[in-house]
Amino acid sequence: MTRPRQRLLTLRDVSEASGVSEMTVSRVLRGKGDVSEATRLKVQEAARSLGYVPNKIAGSLASQRVNLVAVVIPSLGNMVFPEVLSGISATLDGTGLQPVVGVTDYSPEKEEKVLFEMLSWRPSGVIIAGLEHTEASVAMMKRAGIPVVEVLDVDGEPVDAMVGISQRRAGQQMGEAIAAAGYRRIGFVGTGMEHDLRARKRLEGFESALAAHGIEIAVRVRYEGSSALQKGREETANLLDQVPGLDFIYYANDMVGAGGLLELLARGRNIPADIGLAGFNNIELLDGLPLRLATMDACRREAGQKAAEIIAARHNDPKMEGGQRITLTPILQKGQTLRSAP
Amino acid sequence: MTRPRQRLLTLRDVSEASGVSEMTVSRVLRGKGDVSEATRLKVQEAARSLGYVPNKIAGSLASQRVNLVAVVIPSLGNMVFPEVLSGISATLDGTGLQPVVGVTDYSPEKEEKVLFEMLSWRPSGVIIAGLEHTEASVAMMKRAGIPVVEVLDVDGEPVDAMVGISQRRAGQQMGEAIAAAGYRRIGFVGTGMEHDLRARKRLEGFESALAAHGIEIAVRVRYEGSSALQKGREETANLLDQVPGLDFIYYANDMVGAGGLLELLARGRNIPADIGLAGFNNIELLDGLPLRLATMDACRREAGQKAAEIIAARHNDPKMEGGQRITLTPILQKGQTLRSAP
C-alpha cells in the first residue's frame, strides 16, 4: 500500500536543539511537572522555531490515554445530527477531549464497522445515536471499558448511559393534540428510512394516541431520497388526490412538513381551520415560513450537551458510576398549522 | 486528569487463546503474508470469540502509517460542507482511508489549532477549505510531508494541490448575467461572516462585473447569526424599505435567497419582470420553492471527490507529483427569478 513517509521531527530533535533532555522537553510541551522558567522558554523557542508537531500516536500509546470521544450518528445530511454534534463540541471544548465523528447511513452493519474502527483508536468515550444496535456492537461497547452514552431516545435499555426524549411519547403527544383539536381524517408522510427506528417509534406512539380516540391513519405514503422540501410538496399533492377529505397531515420531519405547507398554501387551502399539519424536530427553517408549522423539539443540542457532560465527568473521575438515564422533555409547538381544541 | 483504563485484550491474548505466535496472529488479522488456512481459522475464531479489537495506536506507531485523512472545514451547519464531506467519504470508501473532520468556525486561529491537533495524529493527507491560512498553518502543512488539497477556491496559490471553482469568476458571471438582463438598481444581502473569504471573493467578482456596465451596488446589508431563511425575509424587507426602486437582490447564499423569495412573493412582487433575485450554492432546498431561485453551483460534492482522489492516488504512490490544480466550472442556473437578456 504505502511506504512510510519521510522522517518528521521528534522530541529528540527539540531536545538536541535546546540542549534539554527529552523528558524535560516532554514536560514543557505538555505543561506538566515543575520546569524552571528558563528551560521552559528555551524549549518552547526551540519547538516553535523547528515547527515541531508532537506525535500523539506515540504519546497515546505511552500514556494509555486518548483524548478522543467517538460520536456515531446516522447522517450528516439533515441538520439534526449536526446539531447534536454542535452540543457535544461546545461542551467538550475546554475539557481536552475531542469528538471524532463516524457516520452509519442508518445501517446497523455499517454502524458495527464504524464502531469497530473507532474503538480501535481507544477513545475515552462513545456517544451513539439510538438504543438499537447489533449484538456485536453492543458487545464491543460493553467490553470497551469506557463510558458509552446513547442519545436521542430513551425507549429501551441502554448499554450504559442514555440521554434523550421518549420518541414514542413524542408521537403520542402530537397524536393527542391532533385528536383533541378535532381533526379526524389523518394522513402521514414518512421517510423511506427503514432503519430510522426513532421515526418508527414516533409513528407507533402517534398511532396509539389516535387509536385511543378511535381514529386510524387514513392514508400513508413514504418518500425515498432526499430533497425533502420538494418531496413534501409532491407527497402532499399525492395524498390530497388520494383522499380528498383529509383534514390533517403528519410529517415525519419538518423539512417535508415545510414542503407540505408550501403545497397547501399554493392550493389556497385554509390552514389550520380546514386542514392542519405538523412536522417534527423544530428546525430553524420554520422561522422563515409563511406560517409557523406545528412541531416538536427533539432536544438534539441539549442531548449532545448532556451526553458530553457525562463523558467528560466520567473521564475526569473514572470511579464515577455509569448508567445515567436522562429524559428530556420536548415541548409541542402548535405554531399556526394546528388549531386549538374546540 | 485521567488514570489509565483497565487493560484491554491484546494480540498476546489472542495468541495464547489460539496457540499461535503473536506475529502470525498479527498477519492473520491484517490479511498480510502467507498463513496456512488452518492457523488462519484458529486465529480468526479466537479473535472473534474473545471480541478482540486491535489497537490502532500501537499499530500505527509501529508501522508508521495512519489511514486517516484530515478534513478541515469552517462549519457543519450550512449544508455546503457536509456535501463536500460526502463527496470525500464516498471516494475514500474502499481505499482504506478514513476522513476525520475538524471544524474551524471560520476562524483562522481555530483553524491553526485544529490543524495542529490533527497533524499530531500523523494523517495520510489533508483536505482543507480555502486558500487563505495563517503563516503557521501553511508552514505546518508544508512540513507535514503529506498531500494537502485546498478545496472550494482556486483564486490564489495553494500549499500543494487545489480543487474548486473560481469564486471571483462565479461572482462575475452572476453580475454579468444580471447586468445583461437589464437590472440596474441592485441590492446585496451578505452574511456577517468576516472570515468567509470565498463569499468576499464572489462579491468582488460581482462588483467588478457590474462596474464594467457602469453599475454600482445600490444598497447592501449583512445579517448576523443563523436562521438564514428568516434573516432573508427580514433583510429583504429592510432593503425594499430603504431603496424602493430596487430591481434586483443578490444574496450571499441560497438559504437567505429563499427567504428573500418568500418575502417578495408575500408582497406580491412580480418576479422576475419587476424584480429579480439570485443566490449561490444550488442547494437542494430550491427544488421545493414556489419559484426556482437563480443560483450557481459551487461544485461542492465534486470538489470533495476530486480532492479525495488526489489524496488516495498519492497515498498509493508517494512518488507521484503533487501540486495538482483542478478548476471546476459552475453552471449558472437562471431558474425563474432572473429574466432573460432583452
Next chain:
DNA sequence: TTGAAAGCGCTAACAC
C-alpha cells in the same frame, strides 16, 4: 509458513 528480536516516539515511574 512461522517465529524472535528490535524498535516506532513518547511518557510513567523513579532516581538524583
Next chain:
DNA sequence: GTGTTAGCGCTTTCAA
C-alpha cells in the same frame, strides 16, 4: 528541577 530507564502494543526485518 531534571535525567534515566523501561516499557505502551504493535509491526518490521530477518532468521529458521
